[in-house]
Each structure stands twice: as structure tokens, then as C-alpha cells.
Amino acid sequence: MHAYTAVIEHCPATQLYVGYVPGFRGAHSQGATLDELHANLREVIAMLLEDGDPKLETEFVGTQTVLVG
Numbered sequence: 001m002h003a004y005t006a007v008i009e010h011c012p013a014t015q016l017y018v019g020y021v022p023g024f025r026g027a028h029s030q031g032a033t034l035d036e037l038h039a040n041l042r043e044v045i046a047m048l049l050e051d052g053d054p055k056l057e058t059e060f061v062g063t064q065t066v067l068v069g
Helices: 034-049
Strands: 007-011 016-020 028-031
Touching (some): 028 034
Antiparallel strands (some): 007 016
């Protein structure tokens, strides 16, 4: 069992959720709901893992709130 952290954003123009795994080339997808996005990400990651374990190019650390003004 592998666990990956995905970054998820919502696009107001398309009303789609977009997700990607930082540093995991090709591990990105979209969906109309969070559940659909989750299923799509699982599918694309499983497909990418068929080629073997990836060497992640970066590692997700976290988020920060930046106050300006």
C-alpha cells in the first residue's frame, strides 16, 4: 500500500476540482466532485505505478498563510 499527498484546488471557471501529487510526474487529474477526483487520482497513480515505484522529484512539506498589507 502506497500513500501520496495530493494538492487539491477548485477552478471557479470550470467548477472542477484539480489535484496533483507534488514531484510525481504525471500524477494529476480532475473531477466534478471531490469523490470523483479521488477516484481519478487513484486510477492514474495506479497506472503510473505499473512502471515501478517513482522517484519523487520533490516532497510535499505543507502550506503557509502569508499576510500582506
